[in-house]
Amino acid sequence: MAEPVVVDAMGGDHGPAETVGGAVTALREHGVPVVLVGRAGEILRELARHDAAGEIDVVHADEVVPMNERGAGAVASVGSSLRVGCELVRQGAGSAFVSAGSTGAVVSCAIRGIGRAQSVLRPALAIALPSVTGGATVLIDAGATSDPTPEMIAQFAVLGASYAQLVLGVADPSVGLLSIGSEPGKGNRLTRRTEELLPALPFRFHGNVEGHDVLAGTVDVIVTDGFTGNVVLKNVEGSVRAALTLVAQSGVAGPEALREVARRYDPESHGGAALLGLSGTVVVAHGSSRAPTIARACVVARDLAGGGVVSRVRDHLTVEPVIS
Amino acid sequence: MAEPVVVDAMGGDHGPAETVGGAVTALREHGVPVVLVGRAGEILRELARHDAAGEIDVVHADEVVPMNERGAGAVASVGSSLRVGCELVRQGAGSAFVSAGSTGAVVSCAIRGIGRAQSVLRPALAIALPSVTGGATVLIDAGATSDPTPEMIAQFAVLGASYAQLVLGVADPSVGLLSIGSEPGKGNRLTRRTEELLPALPFRFHGNVEGHDVLAGTVDVIVTDGFTGNVVLKNVEGSVRAALTLVAQSGVAGPEALREVARRYDPESHGGAALLGLSGTVVVAHGSSRAPTIARACVVARDLAGGGVVSRVRDHLTVEPVIS
Numbered sequence: 161m162a163e164p165v166v167v168d169a170m171g172g173d174h175g176p177a178e179t180v181g182g183a184v185t186a187l188r189e190h191g192v193p194v195v196l197v198g199r200a201g202e203i204l205r206e207l208a209r210h211d212a213a214g215e216i217d218v219v220h221a222d223e224v225v226p227m228n229e230r231g232a233g234a235v236a237s238v239g240s241s242l243r244v245g246c247e248l249v250r251q252g253a254g255s256a257f258v259s260a261g262s263t264g265a266v267v268s269c270a271i272r273g274i275g276r277a278q279s280v281l282r283p284a285l286a287i288a289l290p291s292v293t294g295g296a297t298v299l300i301d302a303g304a305t306s307d308p309t310p311e312m313i314a315q316f317a318v319l320g321a322s323y324a325q326l327v328l329g330v331a332d333p334s335v336g337l338l339s340i341g342s343e344p345g346k347g348n349r350l351t352r353r354t355e356e357l358l359p360a361l362p363f364r365f366h367g368n369v370e371g372h373d374v375l376a377g378t379v380d381v382i383v384t385d386g387f388t389g390n391v392v393l394k395n396v397e398g399s400v401r402a403a404l405t406l407v408a409q410s411g412v413a414g415p416e417a418l419r420e421v422a423r424r425y426d427p428e429s430h431g432g433a434a435l436l437g438l439s440g441t442v443v444v445a446h447g448s449s450r451a452p453t454i455a456r457a458c459v460v461a462r463d464l465a466g467g468g469v470v471s472r473v474r475d476h477l478t479v480e481p482v483i484s
Numbered sequence: 485m486a487e488p489v490v491v492d493a494m495g496g497d498h499g500p501a502e503t504v505g506g507a508v509t510a511l512r513e514h515g516v517p518v519v520l521v522g523r524a525g526e527i528l529r530e531l532a533r534h535d536a537a538g539e540i541d542v543v544h545a546d547e548v549v550p551m552n553e554r555g556a557g558a559v560a561s562v563g564s565s566l567r568v569g570c571e572l573v574r575q576g577a578g579s580a581f582v583s584a585g586s587t588g589a590v591v592s593c594a595i596r597g598i599g600r601a602q603s604v605l606r607p608a609l610a611i612a613l614p615s616v617t618g619g620a621t622v623l624i625d626a627g628a629t630s631d632p633t634p635e636m637i638a639q640f641a642v643l644g645a646s647y648a649q650l651v652l653g654v655a656d657p658s659v660g661l662l663s664i665g666s667e668p669g670k671g672n673r674l675t676r677r678t679e680e681l682l683p684a685l686p687f688r689f690h691g692n693v694e695g696h697d698v699l700a701g702t703v704d705v706i707v708t709d710g711f712t713g714n715v716v717l718k719n720v721e722g723s724v725r726a727a728l729t730l731v732a733q734s735g736v737a738g739p740e741a742l743r744e745v746a747r748r749y750d751p752e753s754h755g756g757a758a759l760l761g762l763s764g765t766v767v768v769a770h771g772s773s774r775a776p777t778i779a780r781a782c783v784v785a786r787d788l789a790g791g792g793v794v795s796r797v798r799d800h801l802t803v804e805p806v807i808s
Contacts, residue, residue, distance in 0.1 A: 292726045303664060306672040340627060340714040348630040348711040371718030375726035387672040388712055390664040392719050394695030399723035402616045402699035403745060407731055412741035421730045 162193065163255040164217070165461045166248050167454070169198030169206075170224040170241040172260030173447050179260065180206035182454020183216060190455065192462045195254060197221050198241040219244060225265050227447055236269040246273030249440035256441040256461035260449045266442065267304055267435055274438040279474040282308055283437035284316040284386065286323045287393060293377035298324050298333075300383055303390030304435060310353040313337075313383060314361060318473045319436040320381040321363040326467040327434070327460050330380045335361075336369030338384035338392070343368070350385065358383075362476050432457045434464055437473070441465045486517065487579040488541070489785045490572045491778070493522030493530075494548040494565040496584025497771050503584065504530035506778020507540060514779065516786045519578060521545050522565040543568060549589050551771055560593040570597030573764035580765040580785035584773045590766065591628055591759055598762040603798040606632055607761035608640040608710065610647045611717060617701030622648050622657075624707055627714030628759060634677040637661075637707060638685060642797045643760040644705040645687040650791040651758070651784050654704045659685075660693030662708035662716070667692070674709065682707075686800050756781045758788055761797070765789045 167183045169176045179196070180203055186192040196203050200220040207213045221244035225236045236242040242261060246269055248254045257274070259266045263285075271283055284301035291297050300320035305312060317335050324333035337355055339347035344355065346368055358365045366379045374382060374392060384392070404418045435442040441464040445457040491507045493500045503520075504527055510516040520527050524544040531537045545568035549560045560566040566585060570593055572578045581598070583590045587609075595607055608625035615621050624644035629636060641659050648657035661679055663671035668679065670692055682689045690703045698706060698716060708716070728742045759766040765788040769781040 292729045306664060338715060340630060340711055340718075348709075351711075371715040371720075372722030372725070374719055375722055385672075387664055387675075388715055391662060391695040391712060391716060394664075395698055395716050395719050396695075396723045398696030398699055399720045400727040401696070403724040403727040404731070405616045406745045407728070407737060407742065410741055410745065413731060413737040417734055417736035418731065421727060421734065 162462070162466060163253065164193035164195045165256045165258055165458050165465070166195050166197055166245045166254035167458060168241045168245050168257070168259035168261060169196045169203050170221070171266075171447075172445065172449050172454075173227060174450065176202045176206045178449065178451045179454050181210060181451035182449070183458065184210045184212045185451055185455035186458035187216060190459050190462075192458045194458060195219060195248065197245040197248065198224070219248065221245070225261055225269075227262055236265060242266065242269045243273060246270050249442075250274045254440065255465035256443065258443045258445060258454065258457045258461050260445040260447055260454065260457075262447065263433060263444045266444045270435055270438060270442045271304065274440050274442070277437055277439045277470040280437040280470055281312045281315055283435055284319055285389075285433055285435050286320055287433045288323075288328060289375060289396065291375050291377035295377050295380075296328055297374065297377060297379060298328070298381045299374065299389055299393060300381065300436075301386040301389045302393045302433065303386050305386040306390075307387070308385050310350060310357055313350070313354045313385060314357040315437070315473050317358055317363065317381065317383040318361055318476055319469060320383055321361075322467060322469040322472050323434060323436065323464070324380045326463045326469070327432075328380070332364060333380035334364040334366045335381040335383055336366040336373065336379035338370070338374075338382050338388060339368040340370065341368060342370060362472070432460045434460065436464070436469055439470075441469070486786070486790060487577065488517035488519045489580045489582055489782050489789070490519050490521055490569045490578035491782065492565045492569050492581070492583035492585060493520045493527050494545070495590075495771075496769065496773050496778075497551060498774065500526045500530045502773065502775045503778050505534060505775035506773070507782065508534045508536045509775055509779035510782035511540060514783050514786075516782045518782060519543060519572065521569040521572065522548070543572065545569070549585055549593075551586055560589060566590065566593045567597060570594050573766075574598045578764065579789035580767065582767045582769060582778065582781045582785050584769040584771055584778065584781075586771065587757060587768045590768045594759055594762060594766045595628065598764050598766070601761055601763045601794040604761040604794055605636045605639055607759055608643055609713075609757055609759050610644055611757045612647075612652060613699060613720065615699050615701035619701050619704075620652055621698065621701060621703060622652070622705045623698065623713055623717060624705065624760075625710040625713045626717045626757065627710050629710040630714075631711070632709050634674060634681055637674070637678045637709060638681040639761070639797050641682055641687070641705065641707040642685055642800055643793060644707055646791060646793040646796050647758060647760065647788070648704045650787045650793070651756075652704070656688060657704035658688040658690045659705040659707055660690040660697065660703035662694070662698075662706050662712060663692040664694065665692060666694060686796070756784045758784065760788070760793055763794075765793070
């Protein structure tokens with residue numbers, strides 16, 4: 161049997177009240193083996209509420225990283241559920257880590273605490289953005305690696321295509337390279353060199369896409385460096401919010417109706433941002449997640465961990481060892 | 485008297501019918517000296533309609549660059565109003581060039597045809613984006629130079645601050661560096677090196693800003709490289725359009741009300757994108773511009789050309805000669 165998914169019981173706005181319920185649902189309804197990490201007393205109390213005492217292993221961690229400790233600069237303390245959870249995955253006691261903590265804190269803690277998978281040069285953050293056509297487009301890298309080489313971006317493309325297959329169920333995903341013109345050769349030095357690597361990889365390479373393609377459903381995966389990807393992710397959020405504010409100011413639509421549209425584009429509400437390329441998968445659920453969303457994140461984590469995402473990179477990209 | 489503003493009579497969706505009227509308004513109501521470039525017969529007929537025959541010089545150019553020739557790859561033919569207009573500015577017969585042609589075609593033609601100003605390393609495209617607070621934020625570089633050095637971006641910041649002063653009337657503009665975290669030192673190699681250069685320059689350096697600040701009115705000017713700036717510009721357009729599509733699909737607002745919001749964020753409707761750092765200023769008006777918008781673009785071009793934008797760069801940034 162596969163190693164369990166480690167769930168950060170203390171992450172998110174609602175803490176164990178929702179995370180424990182999510183873990184129980186993941187186990188009972190989806191057959192995902194789970195371990196809960198956090199304050200044992202609180203977790204056991206919640207497990208009892210679900211009649212699940214003894215059903216799920218609990219690993220105690222005393223500290224909690226506050227939700228307002230945002231940004232990649234956040235350092236999780238040694239005794240925190242974040243650090244302990246990542247350590248379990250590093251040791252191989254868990255296949256994946258799920259947290260509803262702040263994305264920046266989870267990502268930086270996981271990169272330091274779990275470590276890169278062999279053959280993957282750098283990790284990347286994949287986020288599925290809903291598109292106007294009703295589907296979703298995976299944006300990768302949304303902020304894990306800000307200065308990648310073309311070879312790293314090529315790996316991100318393979319990771320992103322795997323995400324589209326395993327999580328979104330797209331059999332034969334198309335991948336676009338984010339650039340500033342759709343014609344071949346358009347872009348900067350980094351994209352031009354990357355563009356040469358992508359046609360040989362195991363997905364349909366669509367060619368270059370542009371900023372307006374991010375939400376248009378043009379491709380299944382948009383690959384870019386973590387700097388541009390993070391700027392774009394936050395720009396999507398800010399632009400959608402600005403448009404809705406202007407609509408609200410114009411008085412043609414009520415704030416409640418607009419809030420629903422806004423929620424779809426909240427940068428952390430895409431049902432699980434996944435940090436790929438470490439020796440264990442990490443899924444970051446939205447801070448406001450309730451139990452069903454945590455359960456869904458556990459399923460995504462199990463599918464990604466079991467999908468051999470990293471081995472696909474190894475199979476298709478021979479990489480030179482680099483000095484990190 | 486200053487050299488006149490050269491107006492591309494053939495640019496835009498409406499051609500001479502609107503551009504000539506705009507030039508006449510610029511001259512009569514705003515005292516902007518102008519020259520019209522394009523098919524002399526059509527221009528003279530329009531001038532006669534305005535009782536302005538003999539008031540404005542006309543330079544004949546037989547060819548017209550079609551509006552659908554978009555993108556930086558568009559090459560304007562030698563006899564086109566674009567090429568002839570840029571040549572007039574290069575020769576010093578005009579201080580600035582105004583066109584409602586496609587941004588990509590105008591920018592690439594101007595960079596090749598007008599040439600860099602002494603002391604400016606590379607040109608940058610400045611675009612004023614309306615912010616939700618009611619003001620505007622200048623995005624520079626929105627796509628002219630895709631691989632700048634930190635020194636070039638520092639120059640873009642000076643150019644952008646000048647644009648905010650001369651066009652938007654902001655006395656003491658604040659400038660933010662687009663990055664992936666607001667804390668000092670956040671970003672990639674390029675932004676970290678650029679961040680060190682900006683505090684010494686003649687504007688209030690706000691520090692780093694993020695993708696969600698672009699439309700939020702956080703600062704007066706956002707400076708970035710032309711790759712990221714162009715991706716962001718097009719992403720703003722696409723994200724706003726996506727949000728409005730979703731609102732329309734939800735049925736809470738009529739398409740007409742939404743169209744007005746959409747128009748504000750059309751990438752070319754910001755009342756004049758300005759290409760700065762060449763030996764003559766270039767203002768690109770929206771393709772759908774009517775006469776008043778063309779007249780306004782002429783005023784902007786005159787103000788930018790007379791404002792000594794390039795000399796501000798020279799005064800504050802000693803640059804080493806580079807091999808282009």
